[in-house]
Amino acid sequence: MSGLSAITLRSGLHHLETAWLFTRSDFKTVILPVMVFANVVSPRHNPLVLSCSLCWLWFHLFQDNVANQSYSAPEDLLNKPWRPVPSGRISVKDSCALRWGLMVFCLGFSSLFGLKLIITSAVFTVLVILHDDFGLSGHPIGKNLLNAGGYASFELGSTLILSEESSLDNTSITALLCSAFVIFVTINVQDFADVNGDRILGRRTLPIVAPEGSRIYILCVLPSISFALASFWSLGPLCSALFISMGFGVGLRYFLVRDENGDHLNQWLYNIWLMGVHILPANARFGVCAW
Numbered sequence: 001m002s003g004l005s006a007i008t009l010r011s012g013l014h015h016l017e018t019a020w021l022f023t024r025s026d027f028k029t030v031i032l033p034v035m036v037f038a039n040v041v042s043p044r045h046n047p048l049v050l051s052c053s054l055c056w057l058w059f060h061l062f063q064d065n066v067a068n069q070s071y072s073a074p075e076d077l078l079n080k081p082w083r084p085v086p087s088g089r090i091s092v093k094d095s096c097a098l099r100w101g102l103m104v105f106c107l108g109f110s111s112l113f114g115l116k117l118i119i120t121s122a123v124f125t126v127l128v129i130l131h132d133d134f135g136l137s138g139h140p141i142g143k144n145l146l147n148a149g150g151y152a153s154f155e156l157g158s159t160l161i162l163s164e165e166s167s168l169d170n171t172s173i174t175a176l177l178c179s180a181f182v183i184f185v186t187i188n189v190q191d192f193a194d195v196n197g198d199r200i201l202g203r204r205t206l207p208i209v210a211p212e213g214s215r216i217y218i219l220c221v222l223p224s225i226s227f228a229l230a231s232f233w234s235l236g237p238l239c240s241a242l243f244i245s246m247g248f249g250v251g252l253r254y255f256l257v258r259d260e261n262g263d264h265l266n267q268w269l270y271n272i273w274l275m276g277v278h279i280l281p282a283n284a285r286f287g288v289c290a291w
Contacts, residue, residue: 018084022065023058025080028271029190030061030154037179037278038158040285041172046164053161056117057154059109060124063102064150067132070095075197113161120160124153138203140188148184155179175281178229182277185221188214189254189270193263215255222251222273233280239289243280246273 023031034057039045069076069085076086084090090098103125110121127149136142155176159168168176191198191205192214198205206214226247230240250269257266283289 014089018089019062021082021084021087021089022069023061026061026065028268030151031057033271033275033278034151034154034158036275037155037175037281038162040279040282041168041175042159042162043169043285044163046162049162049164052113053158056109056113056161057158059102059106060121060154060157063099063106063125064128066095066099066102067128068137070099071132072197074200075194078200079194079197110157116160116167117157120153120157124150124157127153138205140204140206140209143205144184144187147187148180151183151187152176152180171281171284174284175278178232178281179278182225182229182274185225186218186270186274189218190267192254193260193267196260215258219251219255222254222270223248225277226273229277229280233283233289235280235283235289236291238291239283243276246276 031054035054038053039050069083070092073085073092076083081087085092085095106121106125107118110117127146131137131143131146131150136146156168159172159176163172188206192207195205195207198208206217210217223244226244230243235243250266250273253269254263254266257263280289
């Protein structure tokens, strides 16, 4: 291999690793749950189309994270120093340029799948701008609304590609609305582990505004939503008991375990519960949770 080829290869691998580091922490919170959701609610499953759906999702997550991390370097120095900006792999200026380049790329990529994907991508970009550039990420309610909208955009785009249809059926639409509602009322759980960094940036997240009340809120809301969803999706008695118990267990742990390391584990458990939320519509589609 020539010297030029070796340098080109190393440079390419360096950039790929940088892209991976921008999105690493959201594979468990976005990529996996959204792809589970898309596969559960989609009436069709084509391996090639699945890969296109996954690529669409990852590039939009990449755009979102680059935008967010361009502003969060002070927080990331404390909470996630391995991210590309605080670790010095990329400057804030270059990160901002990459962010706008990804916006154009995502719109172009979406155009391959039709007008509805272009609109979904454009709406997602607006939500990212409101969240990061207009500072709504620091508002407890505004952050929840934008996170719910962003998550719904991820799910809508991925599902539209995977289903190979111009529109979604009733089951898919209902599942999408349920998912957006769950994200809106529960996404605050991800703020508990980042309280120190959020304070540095002056954010007013729910755990900062109401330290005790936010724990009580999660203790109440996770079991309540679990019960409501089990009833709504007509789960069988055993599946209902398991899902409601999971929601109660995660909520109770958030109330009892309050140190930073404990909250990181709490977030993992919440993501497992959220995965369950995304699996529930399979009962309407395939009847797999009727026992």
